[in-house]
Amino acid sequence: STALGVGATSIIRVSGNEAISIVNKIFKGKDLETVPSHSINYGHIIDGEKVIDEVLVSIMRAPRTFTTEDTVEINCHGGIAPTNKILELLLNNGCRLAEPGEFTKRAFLNGRIDLIEAEGVMDLINSKTEQARNMAINQVNGKVSSLIKNLRQEIIEVLANIEVNIDYPEYEDIEQLTIQQLIPKIQKIKEEIKIILSESENGKIVKEGIKTVIIGRPNVGKSSILNKLINEDKAIVTDIEGTTRDIVEGSLNVDGILLNIIDTAGIRQTEDLVEKIGVNKSLELIDKADLILFVLNNNQELTEDDRLILEKIEEKNYIIIVNKIDLENRLDIKEIENNPIIYMSIVNNEGLEELKKKIKEIFNLEKIVTSDLTYLTNARSISLLKQCLEGIKDIELGIEQNNPIDMVEIDIKRVWSLLGEIIGETYDEELIDQLFSQFCLGK
Numbered sequence: 360s361t362a363l364g365v366g367a368t369s370i371i372r373v374s375g376n377e378a379i380s381i382v383n384k385i386f387k388g389k390d391l392e393t394v395p396s397h398s399i400n401y402g403h404i405i406d407g408e409k410v411i412d413e414v415l416v417s418i419m420r421a422p423r424t425f426t427t428e429d430t431v432e433i434n435c436h437g438g439i440a441p442t443n444k445i446l447e448l449l450l451n452n453g454c455r456l457a458e459p460g461e462f463t464k465r466a467f468l469n470g471r472i473d474l475i476e477a478e479g480v481m482d483l484i485n486s487k488t489e490q491a492r493n494m495a496i497n498q499v500n501g502k503v504s505s506l507i508k509n510l511r512q513e514i515i516e517v518l519a520n521i522e523v524n525i526d527y528p529e530y531e532d533i534e535q536l537t538i539q540q541l542i543p544k545i546q547k548i549k550e551e552i553k554i555i556l557s558e559s560e561n562g563k564i565v566k567e568g569i570k571t572v573i574i575g576r577p578n579v580g581k582s583s584i585l586n587k588l589i590n591e592d593k594a595i596v597t598d599i600e601g602t603t604r605d606i607v608e609g610s611l612n613v614d615g616i617l618l619n620i621i622d623t624a625g626i627r628q629t630e631d632l633v634e635k636i637g638v639n640k641s642l643e644l645i646d647k648a649d650l651i652l653f654v655l656n657n658n659q660e661l662t663e664d665d666r667l668i669l670e671k672i673e674e675k676n677y678i679i680i681v682n683k684i685d686l687e688n689r690l691d692i693k694e695i696e697n698n699p700i701i702y703m704s705i706v707n708n709e710g711l712e713e714l715k716k717k718i719k720e721i722f723n724l725e726k727i728v729t730s731d732l733t734y735l736t737n738a739r740s741i742s743l744l745k746q747c748l749e750g751i752k753d754i755e756l757g758i759e760q761n762n763p764i765d766m767v768e769i770d771i772k773r774v775w776s777l778l779g780e781i782i783g784e785t786y787d788e789e790l791i792d793q794l795f796s797q798f799c800l801g802k
């Protein structure tokens with residue numbers, strides 16, 4: 360379970376029916392088969408007569424373990440040779456290597472945790488900021504799952520109500536009453552789903568940061584702004600390789616939220632196809648960004664390209680940075696004054712704090728970081744919850760069209776089972792394999 364490398368100790372974890380008996384075969388010390396559960400036992404790992412390492416072995420018997428199976432943890436000396444030798448002995452005695460994420464997968468398959476909690480474990484391991492860690496632990500501890508479980512409970516109550524109707528049709532009055540009762544209940548569930556969905560945007564910001572793109576014509580000062588922002592900040596997180604497929608030029612931490620900045624400076628390297636490509640590429644980036652920093656030069660007039668970009672960013676979160684205010688003003692401010700604007704001079708160190716303040720305002724960061732961070736964040740769950748919302752629309756339509764109650768019930772059951780998929784009550788095996796394979800080895 361620990362990374363293979365040199366360190367004070369390494370932990371090798373074994374889970375399953377034969378975990379204790381197999382480890383017992385290579386352990387000299389107390390008889391592990393008879394020691395109490397949840398005990399730590401001192402001894403040696405041996406290969407025949409040869410002592411391999413001095414270790415502490417934790418014995419945890421089913422079902423009070425993470426996987427709900429018998430689990431043994433060997434604390435050996437950290438180092439590649441001792442750890443590998445012990446692994447080799449275990450393999451020779453009947454163990455097999457776990458697949459990535461297999462411990463968590465077993466915990467899920469054995470009903471110890473639900474799917475949202477399992478995904479939280481992965482988020483916890485991958486979290487890069489304190490806020491992201493807080494959010495992930497809420498997921499691991501079941502706070503996020505309970506959002507979904509509560510919704511399911513409300514739906515079950517509605518379904519029970521309908522069942523009574525279908526089972527006792529002789530009470531004619533009841534049907535009318537149920538349909539009437541149904542409308543506000545369905546409305547309430549719909550509102551709750553909408554809130555969870557809209558708040559998931561906040562969760563995404565905490566988890567992944569704000570994808571920020573700096574655009575503007577060559578020489579307006581984009582790279583200078585990026586450098587200033589990143590170098591100024593003490594908590595720089597660079598090289599977030601693997602976490603995003605975009606070219607992240609740098610990240611900075613704004614009140615616990617990562618601002619991942621992509622500079623489009625590279626664009627002008629394709630000099631031959633000149634501005635056109637530059638503009639097209641910028642437009643592509645605009646589509647994907649959460650925030651656009653559009654830089655203008657105070658010393659130059661607005662061009663057609665600038666106006667085109669302004670039109671394009673209108674629908675997004677953007678800030679216009681009028682840079683180089685230390686130089687003579689040639690930009691017609693009137694034309695842009697109705698936009699969110701920051702005036703800046705990199706040479707004079709002006710405007711940077713203002714920029715951060717504006718970003719905090721736009722994304723309401725203060726509110727997010729002081730919230731209890733119980734957000735549904737992963738794409739799988741969000742897509743399922745969006746399907747639930749569609750399902751609710753079908754239910755409403757059914758009620759509106761006076762469909763028989765057992766037809767409306769089918770749509771309600773569908774929403775209920777979609778919610779079940781979010782917590783993994785019903786699941787697709789391929790999806791589960793794919794999901795857990797993203798975990799690191801030994802988790």
Ligand code: GDP
Pocket residue numbers: 575576577578579580581582583584624682683684685686703704705706707
């Ligand atoms: P980019 O092409 O948009 O990335 O622009 P750069 O960051 O490479 O800057 C182009 C030039 O403008 C460089 O010579 C910078 O030193 C200069 N520059 C950047 N910001 C300012 C500023 O606020 N005032 C002045 N006078 N020059 C600046």
